[in-house]
C-alpha cells in the first residue's frame with residue numbers, strides 16, 4: 146500500500162506529455178482488447194472503467210452505487226466513447242475520450258492536492274500521473 150499526493154497540475158502534465166500519455170493509453174487499450182480485434186466492445190470498456198474505480202470510489206473512499214445505476218452509467222459512457230456509433234470503440238476514440246476524462250479529473254482537482262491510498266500493484270492512471278511527476282522531479286534534483 147502506497148500513498149500518493151496529486152493535484153490538478155500533476156494530472157494535467159501527465160496528459161500534456163503526449164508521448165507518455167499516448168503510450169500509457171495505448172498499453173491500456175491493448176490490455177483491454179481481450180479478443181485482440183482492435184476495438185473495445187461494451188463489456189471490454191466496462192472492465193476499463195471498473196478498473197479505474199472512478200464510479201465506485203471517490204478518490205480512494207468506496208461509495209456504494211446500485212448495480213442498475215452503474216449499468217446505465219456505463220452505457221452512457223460507452224455511447225460517449227463510441228463517437229461514430231459503430232457499436233465498438235476504436236483506438237482513436239478511446240484515446241480522445243480518455244484525454245477528456247483525465248482532463249476533467251484535473252479540473253475537478255484544481256489546485257487542491259488530494260492524498261490517495263493505493264495498493265502497490267494497482268493499475269491506476271492517477272497513480273501513473275503521480276509516478277511520472279515524481280520521476281521528473283527526481284531528474285531535476287539530480
Ligand SMILES: [Ca+2]
Pocket residue numbers: 177178179180181182183184185186189
Ligand atoms: Ca475487442
